[in-house]
Amino acid sequence: MSRTRVVLDESEIPTHWYNIAADLTTPPLPPLGGDGNPVSPEQMLAIFPGPVLEQEMSAERWIAIPEEVRKIYALWRPSPLCRAERLEQMLGTPAKIFYKYEGVSPAGSHKPNSAVPQAYLNKIAGTKRLITETGAGQWGSSLSFAGQCFGLPVEIYMVKVSFNQKPYRRLMMQTWGGDVVASPSERTKTGRDILAADPNNPGSLGIAISEAIEAVVSNPGSKYALGSVLNHVLLHQTVIGLEAKKQFEKIGEYPDMMFAPCGGGCNFAGAVFPFLGDAAAGDKRAQKIRMVAVEPASCPTLTKGVYAYDYGDASGFTPMMKMYTLGHDFMPPGIHAGGLRYHGDSPLISQLYHEKLIEAVAVPQTATFEAGVMFARAEGIIPAPESAHGIRACIDEALRCKASGEPKTLFFNLSGHGHFDMAAYENYFSGNMQDFAYSDEDLQKSLKTLPNVDWPPKAA
Amino acid sequence: MSRTRVVLDESEIPTHWYNIAADLTTPPLPPLGGDGNPVSPEQMLAIFPGPVLEQEMSAERWIAIPEEVRKIYALWRPSPLCRAERLEQMLGTPAKIFYKYEGVSPAGSHKPNSAVPQAYLNKIAGTKRLITETGAGQWGSSLSFAGQCFGLPVEIYMVKVSFNQKPYRRLMMQTWGGDVVASPSERTKTGRDILAADPNNPGSLGIAISEAIEAVVSNPGSKYALGSVLNHVLLHQTVIGLEAKKQFEKIGEYPDMMFAPCGGGCNFAGAVFPFLGDAAAGDKRAQKIRMVAVEPASCPTLTKGVYAYDYGDASGFTPMMKMYTLGHDFMPPGIHAGGLRYHGDSPLISQLYHEKLIEAVAVPQTATFEAGVMFARAEGIIPAPESAHGIRACIDEALRCKASGEPKTLFFNLSGHGHFDMAAYENYFSGNMQDFAYSDEDLQKSLKTLPNVDWPPKAA
Numbered sequence: 001m002s003r004t005r006v007v008l009d010e011s012e013i014p015t016h017w018y019n020i021a022a023d024l025t026t027p028p029l030p031p032l033g034g035d036g037n038p039v040s041p042e043q044m045l046a047i048f049p050g051p052v053l054e055q056e057m058s059a060e061r062w063i064a065i066p067e068e069v070r071k072i073y074a075l076w077r078p079s080p081l082c083r084a085e086r087l088e089q090m091l092g093t094p095a096k097i098f099y100k101y102e103g104v105s106p107a108g109s110h111k112p113n114s115a116v117p118q119a120y121l122n123k124i125a126g127t128k129r130l131i132t133e134t135g136a137g138q139w140g141s142s143l144s145f146a147g148q149c150f151g152l153p154v155e156i157y158m159v160k161v162s163f164n165q166k167p168y169r170r171l172m173m174q175t176w177g178g179d180v181v182a183s184p185s186e187r188t189k190t191g192r193d194i195l196a197a198d199p200n201n202p203g204s205l206g207i208a209i210s211e212a213i214e215a216v217v218s219n220p221g222s223k224y225a226l227g228s229v230l231n232h233v234l235l236h237q238t239v240i241g242l243e244a245k246k247q248f249e250k251i252g253e254y255p256d257m258m259f260a261p262c263g264g265g266c267n268f269a270g271a272v273f274p275f276l277g278d279a280a281a282g283d284k285r286a287q288k289i290r291m292v293a294v295e296p297a298s299c300p301t302l303t304k305g306v307y308a309y310d311y312g313d314a315s316g317f318t319p320m321m322k323m324y325t326l327g328h329d330f331m332p333p334g335i336h337a338g339g340l341r342y343h344g345d346s347p348l349i350s351q352l353y354h355e356k357l358i359e360a361v362a363v364p365q366t367a368t369f370e371a372g373v374m375f376a377r378a379e380g381i382i383p384a385p386e387s388a389h390g391i392r393a394c395i396d397e398a399l400r401c402k403a404s405g406e407p408k409t410l411f412f413n414l415s416g417h418g419h420f421d422m423a424a425y426e427n428y429f430s431g432n433m434q435d436f437a438y439s440d441e442d443l444q445k446s447l448k449t450l451p452n453v454d455w456p457p458k459a460a
Numbered sequence: 461m462s463r464t465r466v467v468l469d470e471s472e473i474p475t476h477w478y479n480i481a482a483d484l485t486t487p488p489l490p491p492l493g494g495d496g497n498p499v500s501p502e503q504m505l506a507i508f509p510g511p512v513l514e515q516e517m518s519a520e521r522w523i524a525i526p527e528e529v530r531k532i533y534a535l536w537r538p539s540p541l542c543r544a545e546r547l548e549q550m551l552g553t554p555a556k557i558f559y560k561y562e563g564v565s566p567a568g569s570h571k572p573n574s575a576v577p578q579a580y581l582n583k584i585a586g587t588k589r590l591i592t593e594t595g596a597g598q599w600g601s602s603l604s605f606a607g608q609c610f611g612l613p614v615e616i617y618m619v620k621v622s623f624n625q626k627p628y629r630r631l632m633m634q635t636w637g638g639d640v641v642a643s644p645s646e647r648t649k650t651g652r653d654i655l656a657a658d659p660n661n662p663g664s665l666g667i668a669i670s671e672a673i674e675a676v677v678s679n680p681g682s683k684y685a686l687g688s689v690l691n692h693v694l695l696h697q698t699v700i701g702l703e704a705k706k707q708f709e710k711i712g713e714y715p716d717m718m719f720a721p722c723g724g725g726c727n728f729a730g731a732v733f734p735f736l737g738d739a740a741a742g743d744k745r746a747q748k749i750r751m752v753a754v755e756p757a758s759c760p761t762l763t764k765g766v767y768a769y770d771y772g773d774a775s776g777f778t779p780m781m782k783m784y785t786l787g788h789d790f791m792p793p794g795i796h797a798g799g800l801r802y803h804g805d806s807p808l809i810s811q812l813y814h815e816k817l818i819e820a821v822a823v824p825q826t827a828t829f830e831a832g833v834m835f836a837r838a839e840g841i842i843p844a845p846e847s848a849h850g851i852r853a854c855i856d857e858a859l860r861c862k863a864s865g866e867p868k869t870l871f872f873n874l875s876g877h878g879h880f881d882m883a884a885y886e887n888y889f890s891g892n893m894q895d896f897a898y899s900d901e902d903l904q905k906s907l908k909t910l911p912n913v914d915w916p917p918k919a920a
Contacts, residue, residue, distance in 0.1 A: 004531070004534035004535060005470055005535075007467045007470075010463070010464055010467075071464070075464060075465075075542075075839060076840070082535075104564065107840075108879070145840055149546075167883075167886065168879075168883075171883075174889055175833055175836050175837075175842055175889075176836060373635055376566075377608050377635075377636060379566075380536070380566030380567075381566055382566070382632065382635055419568070419628075423627075426627065429631070429634055429635075
């Protein structure tokens with residue numbers, strides 16, 4: 001029997017996260033406040049606890065994973081590295097296809113890899129309540145689970161239209177003890193003002209963020225937790241790539257190309273950063289890997305955006321970060337891969353892309369579902385719509401290998417399962433799925449709203 | 461870090477299934493036809509293919525698992541054996557709690573363990589189309605996946621009310637290429653007759669079975685596949701217990717008590733039969749294990765039923781089998797654990813229970829959901845309502861251990877996750893969940909409908 005799944009013992013869960021900030025050729029650029037100056041640690045401490053901020057700003061290459069976090073990771077980690085041999089046969093490609101499966105976590109995606117350490121670091125810092133927002137509910141459910149692990153209450157502002165239309169993820173949060181409220185809510189002034197003006201307001205991610213931040217600032221002992229984009233989130237996700245390296249080593253294989261979906265960028269970063277670390281340390285094989293971030297054609301941040309300082313959120317509440325962006329008020333079409341509908345990209349990934357250390361490709365919606373169904377029929381697992389983006393790009397490469405005869409070794413990060421996304425598959429099977437294009441006119445308009453700042457500041 | 465999950469390499473997937481028929485003190489009793497005589501192999505061959513029937517009737521102790529089946533098993537097997545240490549701490553029990561997690565399969569339950577070999581055996585027997593019925597969709601989705609693995613078309617008659625109310629499992633079947641039709645359908649005479657009389661008939665499992673059997677009989681090359689109850693289904697599930705034995709051995713532990721939910725009985729059988737085999741072979745430790753089948757208080761087949769010949773289905777289409785039964789027209793209340801709403805029990809399990817080699821207990825619905833939520837909060841995984849029955853009984857024992865101070869080693873089979881059952885959790889959280897009792901009057905009435913046959917025949 002040939003090798004299908006490479007499993008590791010729980011003693012092989014990494015003991016340290018890999019921090020790519022230590023290996024960048026130029027130091028990461030600071031987040032800027034409204035005045036155009038770097039945000040002070042004091043300002044950040046109002047939102048995040050000390051131990052999280054310390055990781056956010058660290059330049060240490062290796063950061064120890066607390067034993068308490070490794071114990072929770074052990075509920076599902078190490079995740080398997082799988083050979084998609086049946087998919088290879090279906091495609092008739094000479095390429096070998098491997099994937100790391102992160103859907104084995106309780107929440108069904110890679111998100112708990114960061115939710116758990118964030119809950120732990122908040123707990124030891126004395127945080128009394130974690131507050132966050134969620135759209136479709138992937139992050140909210142992961143943080144509810146993580147808070148439950150350490151006895152830390154979690155409050156989630158969930159966009160009202162999702163709260164009503166996607167009750168299952170809301171119920172997951174409640175099962176793990178999360179306090180979920182439909183946003184706009186009566187709990188914050190922001191919410192009350194909006195409801196007074198329009199009791200039927202369906203909510204938006206921007207409103208939910210603003211309610212969550214108001215709740216943090218006005219409730220002493222509360223802190224905020226974010227599920228992507230920031231350095232510490234990407235750091236936590238490196239357990240994925242660190243495990244993958246051990247697994248490839250066990251079977252004497254090594255990737256020529258790596259693919260992962262990229263919205264905020266945390267699952268892409270988690271998979272590829274440890275290999276970039278090897279490349280930085282002089283590993284010739286690692287230097288040859290082509291690493292491809294896969295984004296939706298309707299929200300093509302890396303492939304069509306600009307590298308500039310912009311707000312992290314649509315409403316301009318957050319600090320400005322230097323990143324690839326479509327403009328903070330770019331409104332992506334309502335694709336099913338909600339986790340990839342983000343106008344920006346993590347500053348770390350943006351810098352690596354700017355320095356041409358990684359590549360990016362954009363794929364249309366229908367083609368990703370076609371790839372998702374193909375994968376499900378070959379390998380069993382029904383992938384999340386976000387994850388199907390990585391599969392699509394990997395299949396496209398496998399088909400190029402078929403044409404050229406190249407026996408490349410391909411890898412993709414299967415970030416989660418699609419059990420809570422079956423309505424999206426229904427839309428695909430109905431034949432009514434649309435391939436939204438971004439509007440170039442809208443893009444030009446939203447790019448005009450970019451704040452006119454940079455770091456170091458331009459001479460006046 | 462203490463041991464949380466015991467994983468095995470795919471080379472450790474069992475090479476043989478264990479057939480308990482070889483170790484019974486008296487041979488299993490035959491299924492009987494309407495005339496009171498054993499059903500002939502020819503009659504069975506109209507429904508099942510030769511290689512499946514061979515396993516159904518075999519008295520060989522070990523039956524080789526075809527390499528093609530082991531390759532598909534390797535997509536998710538061996539499944540992990542986990543220590544529920546956080547649950548132990550939550551309960552404050554001196555007991556050790558272990559569970560085998562079958563929710564890692566593509567369909568999310570133990571059902572593919574039998575769907576895959578059934579599809580394979582049909583494929584090599586030349587079957588052109590597999591036909592089955594499904595209620596909530598667990599079995600239909602598993603068989604769709606299995607058929608896809610071997611390029612064998614699968615046709616599923618899904619009870620219409622579930623088809624409309626539970627679209628996600630239907631969509632899973634479609635994702636794997638299954639041909640799902642709402643029953644009653646226009647495809648069979650049975651369906652057409654019912655629709656002619658009542659176009660809005662919501663369907664029932666009895667109607668779906670009868671449509672599926674009609675479709676098999678009237679379409680040459682078609683065969684039927686069943687997801688529980690029969691000997692070969694229980695045989696296939698023994699991979700669960702065979703793996704668990706290896707896993708316990710690796711960590712030097714051994715169960716004092718084993719729990720599993722029991723409807724038709726296949727997941728209970730899968731977990732405990734290999735240990736019963738050891739007991740039959742003279743293993744003193746195995747002889748001491750208490751094995752507890754857990755059933756819903758509203759459908760208490762083993763604990764309140766009688767041991768008699770009865771039809772396997774509500775409508776009396778199938779042969780009669782000697783089993784614990786509540787009477788084939790007993791209508792269990794609409795509990796959320798649809799997989800446990802069965803009036804009978806597998807003949808093998810019934811015989812073992814009759815011979816007092818296994819025990820049974822019945823638990824009420826609300827208490828099972830309480831246990832399910834407790835488990836999810838401790839261990840992360842949200843269990844299926846069926847699986848929560850085993851958890852409930854295991855927790856009850858762990859609490860008895862707390863009272864008595866006994867450090868027992870407890871095991872339960874976590875047969876699947878609850879990702880497609882979140883509406884049931886909503887019902888629990890709403891506070892409106894009911895603890896249906898079976899009606900003693902209904903039971904007495906349905907027991908009166910038992911066919912008056914036995915084997916060997918009573919003297920006239």
